[in-house]
Amino acid sequence: xxxxxxxxxxxxxxxxxxxxxxxxxxxxxxxxxxxxxxxxxxxxxxxxxxxxxxxxxxxxxxxxxxxxxxxxxxxxxxxxxxxxxxxxxxxxxxxxxxxxxxxxxxxxxxxxxxxxxxxxxxxxxxxxxxxxxxxxxxxxxxxxxxxxxxxxxxxxxxxxxxxxxxxxxxxxxxxxxxxxxxxxxxxxxxxxxxxxxxxxxxxxxxxxxxxxxxxxxxxxxxxxxxxxxxxxxxxxxxxxxxxxxxxxxxxxxxxxxxxxxxxxxxxxxxxxxxxxxxxxxxxxxxxxxxxxxxxxxxxxxxxxxxxxxxxxxxxxxxxxxxxxxxxxxxxxxxxxxxxxxxxxxxxxxxxxxxxxxxxxxxxxxxxxxxxxxxxxxxxxxxxxxxxxxxxxxxxxxxxxxxxxxxxxx
Ligand SMILES: [Zn+2]
Numbered sequence: 001x002x003x004x005x006x007x008x009x010x011x012x013x014x015x016x017x018x019x020x021x022x023x024x025x026x027x028x029x030x031x032x033x034x035x036x037x038x039x040x041x042x043x044x045x046x047x048x049x050x051x052x053x054x055x056x057x058x059x060x061x062x063x064x065x066x067x068x069x070x071x072x073x074x075x076x077x078x079x080x081x082x083x084x085x086x087x088x089x090x091x092x093x094x095x096x097x098x099x100x101x102x103x104x105x106x107x108x109x110x111x112x113x114x115x116x117x118x119x120x121x122x123x124x125x126x127x128x129x130x131x132x133x134x135x136x137x138x139x140x141x142x143x144x145x146x147x148x149x150x151x152x153x154x155x156x157x158x159x160x161x162x163x164x165x166x167x168x169x170x171x172x173x174x175x176x177x178x179x180x181x182x183x184x185x186x187x188x189x190x191x192x193x194x195x196x197x198x199x200x201x202x203x204x205x206x207x208x209x210x211x212x213x214x215x216x217x218x219x220x221x222x223x224x225x226x227x228x229x230x231x232x233x234x235x236x237x238x239x240x241x242x243x244x245x246x247x248x249x250x251x252x253x254x255x256x257x258x259x260x261x262x263x264x265x266x267x268x269x270x271x272x273x274x275x276x277x278x279x280x281x282x283x284x285x286x287x288x289x290x291x292x293x294x295x296x297x298x299x300x301x302x303x304x305x306x307x308x309x310x311x312x313x314x315x316x317x318x319x320x321x322x323x324x325x326x327x328x329x330x331x332x333x334x335x336x337x338x339x340x341x342x343x344x345x346x347x348x349x350x351x352x353x354x355x356x357x358x359x360x361x362x363x364x365x366x367x368x369x370x371x372x373x374x375x376x377x378x379x380x381x382x383x384x385x386x387x388x389x390x391x392x393x394x395x396x397x398x399x400x401x402x403x404x405x406x407x408x409x
Contacts, residue, residue: 004229007221008049011193014086015074016058019051020189020217021181028176029055033062033073039174041146041155043131045162046178049218052158053095055178056127059156060093061085064121071122081121092118095127104137111145114153124153131157132164139166146172180215183207190220199228201236208241208250249278253288254313260329260354261320263362268354282346286337286353293333297326324365332357369397 013019016026016033025044032038042059044052058075061082065075075082084090096106110126118124128134134142146155146169157173159165181189190206193199201224209227213220226244227236234240242249252275259268275285295314300323336353343349364372373393374381382392 007193007225008218012054014058014077017074019055021185022051022178025176025178030073033071038071040149041173043157043170043173043175044178045159047180047216048160049216050178050181051217052178053127053129056156056158057085060125060127063123063125063154092121093125095129097129098133099130102133102135102138104135104141107138107141111141114145114150117152122152125156127156129158132159132161139169143168181217183210186210186213186217186220190224193224199236202238204238205236205241208238212245253292254317257292257317258313260358261317261361263358265355265358268358269351272351272354276347282340282350283337285350286333286340290330290333293326293330296321297323325361328360329357
């Protein structure tokens with residue numbers, strides 16, 4: 001059997017110029033290499049899977065690559081130093097996971113090894129991953145060393161939680177904040193991988209994978225891996241991705257939405273229970289509905305068709321909604337999310353929420369009501385709020401919106 005190499009390892013960048021979606025960091029580091037202005041200590045922060053340790057390893061390799069007679073941002077990857085670093089067998093590059101080596105002794109061991117020059121290459125490089133996990137005493141032990149390390153030593157720290165690192169450490173490092181990779185960059189990258197891997201995967205499927213990775217390259221490749229394992233050489237389409245990551249299918253979600261805006265409570269409930277039966281948690285369903293609402297609002301606001309799958313259903317909803325109504329739905333969903341948290345039977349709270357929104361969708365808009373009253377009154381509105389004698393027309397409006405309240409000042 002051929003060993004399956006996960007995509008994130010197979011396609012891990014080996015040069016800075018191959019790193020995806022971190023243009024600013026890549027440019028700054030490349031310049032630092034070119035001008036030989038590399039710091040003693042680097043600190044990379046950012047969410048999981050955006051390239052922190054990947055860049056750390058490239059730097060380690062770049063510092064020791066033998067092809068040029070000075071450090072390079074784009075190491076060759078084939079000289080003996082590069083090869084050994086890639087295989088994690090190079091004794092002067094030490095990668096430590098602070099999640100399992102949190103103690104002061106581990107740090108003291110590093111510090112005592114700094115006395116010796118690197119055995120082969122130019123630099124000793126210590127990569128400390130999840131560095132925020134180090135204990136306080138470990139940080140204290142590091143402090144002095146980072147301030148004035150021997151010229152042949154570089155520290156590279158990576159963390160998802162920079163706020164947990166003592167400021168005294170942070171201020172001694174050259175700091176790089178890696179951002180979430182943009183949706184477009186992720187989609188383009190996944191398309192490239194799909195081509196290299198000769199996958200039958202639709203553009204829409206790639207788009208969903210990218211969206212659900214929330215800007216993490218590693219997450220996106222992990223989902224793609226799972227799809228490949230589940231569906232082999234078959235076509236990977238939107239439904240296969242949904243199945244793989246246990247997402248509510250976009251199709252049933254939009255169907256739920258259509259029933260809501262039609263005020264069809266019975267069918268909305270049917271679809272809702274189907275979605276639930278297929279494994280979606282009530283809170284997830286609300287999040288998904290929020291996401292659809294967001295797409296609808298931005299599509300209406302920009303007055304353009306945003307790139308979306310299930311276009312017809314999407315359009316059906318757009319045709320029936322305006323921004324004020326969707327804005328109201330957005331707020332009701334957000335409020336509903338709180339309510340769901342407060343009850344033990346979350347599905348019941350969600351059902352009530354769906355009924356409330358569906359009911360609200362059938363009410364005329366405030367604008368229509370006011371216009372109607374104005375028409376009846378020769379363009380006059382009685383909005384007198386004095387004492388308990390609230391204006392007649394406000395009463396009429398309130399009759400139309402039973403949930404409304406009058407705020408007196
Ligand atoms: Zn090399």
